[in-house]
Amino acid sequence: MENPISYFFMSWSDPYLLLMTAAGTFAGVYVGAIPGLSVTMAVSILISFTFSWDTNEALALMVGVYMGGVYGGSRTAILLNIPCAPSAIATAIDGYPLAKRGEAGTAIGVATVMSFIGGLVGILVLAVAAPLVSEFALMFAPRDYLLLAVIGILLVGSLSGESLAKGVFAGALGVIIGMVGLDPLTAEGRFTFDSITMMGGIHYVTAMIGFFGVAEALAQLHHLETPAIKQKLERITPKWSVVKRYIPLSIRTSFIGVFIGALPGTGGDIAALMAYDHAKRSVKDPSRKFGEGAMEGLVAPESANNAAVGGAYIPMLTLGIPGDAVTAVFIGALYIHGLNPGPMLMIETPHLFWFTVGALMLANVFMLIFGLTGVRLFIKLVECPRAILVPLILILSVVGTYAIQNNVVDVYWMLGFGIFGYFLKIYGYQVGPVILGVILGPLMDVSYRRAIISTRESFGDFMLEMVTNPISALLSAALVFLVVSQTPMYKRWTNKRRSV
Amino acid sequence: MSNTSAPNKDLPGTILAFIFIGVGCLAWWDTFDMGDSDSYVFPRAVIVTLIVCCLLLIGRNIIWGGGKNHKPLDGSAWRRIGLVLAMLGTALLMPVFGFIIVGMVLFGVLIIIAMFEPWTRKLAIAYPLIGATIVISFYLLFAVLLNVTLPTGSLFD
Structure with a gap:
């Protein structure tokens, strides 16, 4: 058997594999930046092209798309306040205010470098500690997923909103929207009001484009008289002093990203939010107030969501369990190419593990290169007159929404969500928790039901396990702390302590 | 010019909360069509959360005054x-x-x-x-x- 190093460097030394990884990463960066085109969708489409290809070539291309796509979502989140992927929701909180200050170039530069560092940490953990992390991730029971999802929704509400009640309200509303359609376990219609159109459910991308894209276009109409902001473009690649300043935060949040990414069924969205929360709580002297363009608010989620890529591969390569939707598609690709993903994959085909790690590392390097080039052209988007920008956002929204299911009904939903999101925005409600609710609602629903089934439908046992199991107890404590820390009493107490 | 940080009764927020209590009731009514208890327990828990949050917001707005004064909408x-x-x-x-x-x-x-x-x-x-x-x-x-x-x-x- 050849040694792992030769497999690791295979994609670096073979010109064709190098080209495939580069092409995949380039496509990923731009696909990730277009609303409606998800990385999952891009990888799924690619599989059909790669049936007859060599496994390594197919993997190199798909790994590139995945790595580039996760990063690509940050661009439109920063420039247009449209996070094209759930993992970019947290990026928009501070990224868009930076663009509004004319610092989109710096924001994209920092986001790119921090995504690279995050990706690097994720890949290193994958290479060094995959079996260990995987074992720990498998200790998470359904009730822990339920708690994680609730924490995720509450985090975004408390992070960006003035009131926890408003955040919880928005999150609960999102969960209800996410439940529209057929029950995933019993196939019974829920909140469909006997309408066939509603049985298909509401895709989260439809809600995301509506709440962010259309609502943003409506909000733009308030500022027609103010000229478009001129962006400072002297320097895209951040100075070493800037990078050095944020490296500790980036590495800390990358570890959060890897671990959350390694939990099957979760992904960059929860990772990015938890990282943002960590930054908000741990950084005492941010560059600006969080939510108003703090660079730390950009560094944390961008590091975490790219680190989650390496994390998502951990259960996939060690146990054959997908870490997220994209790795689920990857498992399908491995089957198509005659491999057998599962616990034996690393024993039977260790070369595949090291090849994937090497290709991920190469894709991460290409992501850095492509991320720092072509930015000036991309930034022209925010500088263009509103008479072009508003139609552009809306055309993009229509195409993106229609493309999800080739159904015009989604365009109606998107418009409805856009109008509703606009009113939420102007009356001080956060749209982030609604989106998170739509995305995490199904995970909460299924996790709760699995948890209750595992306790033989005993609610008492279910609650008992929440406090007796170490992981659940830790997560429950985090949840309680999160709620308590948002109460006026706690805020008064901390303010008093600070003033003392 | 209005002071944007002074507390107010947040009338639009209160109206929105009332609307969503209505939406919550409608959603609750729909859960009666769900035959399997597994299907409706979680949705009902979420609906209750939604309604409780709306009531909290209404209570806060009416009793203490809530939120901030919102800037009048610019543009036509x-x-x-x-x-x-x-x-x-x-x-x-x-x-x-x-x-x-x-x-x-x-x-x-x-x-x-x-x-x-x-x-x-x-x-x-x-x-x-x-x-x-x-x-x-x-x-x-x-x-x-x-x-x-x-x-x-x-x-x-």
Whole structure:
């Protein structure tokens, strides 16, 4: 058997594999930046092209798309306040205010470098500690997923909103929207009001484009008289002093990203939010107030969501369990190419593990290169007159929404969500928790039901396990702390302590 | 000029909360159609959370005053109404006339809605051309390159 190093460097030394990884990463960066085109969708489409290809070539291309796509979502989140992927929701909180200050170039530069560092940490953990992390991730029971999802929704509400009640309200509303359609376990219609159109459910991308894209276009109409902001473009690649300043935060949040990414069924969205929360709580002297363009608010989620890529591969390569939707598609690709993903994959085909790690590392390097080039052209988007920008956002929204299911009904939903999101925005409600609710609602629903089934439908046992199991107890404590820390009493107490 | 940070009764927020209590009740009523207890327990828990949060917000607004005074809305309302109507028209007409035609018309209408600076001959020529280029580019990207079907229009089938 050849040694792992030769497999690791295979994609670096073979010109064709190098080209495939580069092409995949380039496509990923731009696909990730277009609303409606998800990385999952891009990888799924690619599989059909790669049936007859060599496994390594197919993997190199798909790994590139995945790595580039996760990063690509940050661009439109920063420039247009449209996070094209759930993992970019947290990026928009501070990224868009930076663009509004004319610092989109710096924001994209920092986001790119921090995504690279995050990706690097994720890949290193994958290479060094995959079996260990995987074992720990498998200790998470359904009730822990339920708690994680609730924490995720509450985090975004408390992070960006003035009131926890408003955040919880928005999150609960999102969960209800996410439940529209057929029950995933019993196939019974829920909140469909006997309408066939509603049985298909509401895709989260439809809600995301509506709440962010259309609502943003409506909000733009308030500022027609103010000229478009001129962006400072002297320097895209951040100075070493800037990078050095944020490296500790980036590495800390990358570890959060890897671990959350390694939990099957979760992904960059929860990772990015938890990282943002960590930054908000741990950084005492941010560059600006969080939510108003703090660079730390950009560094944390961008590091975490790219680190989650390496994390998502951990259960996939060690146990054959997908870490997220994209790795689920990857498992399908491995089957198509005659491999057998599962616990034996690393024993039977260790070369595949090291090849994937090497290709991920190469894709991460290409992501850095492509991320720092072509930015000036991309930034022209925010500088263009509103008479072009508003139609552009809306055309993009229509195409993106229609493309999800080739159904015009989604365009109606998107418009409805856009109008509703606009009113939420102007009356001080956060749209982030609604989106998170739509995305995490199904995970909460299924996790709760699995948890209750595992306790033989005993609610008492279910609650008992929440406090007796170490992981659940830790997560429950985090949840309680999160709620308590948002109460006026706690805020008064901390303010008093600070003033003392 | 109004003070943006002074607490107020947050009337729009209160109305919104009342509307969502209604939405919650409607959603609760729909859960009666769910035969399996596993199907409705979680949705009902979420509905209760929604209603409790709405009641908390109403209580806070009425008793203590809540939120902040919101800035009066700048810009004319007709532009926003026009935008919504244009989008609604797009959704209605796209299956009949196809993406390219409806997309171009939508882009043109939206340019008029979002145009603030005075029209010049140069802009009158440049903007529609930019719009047409963007719509055609999107069509080529999605329908041709990515093989994502966009409506061609039942009129032309």
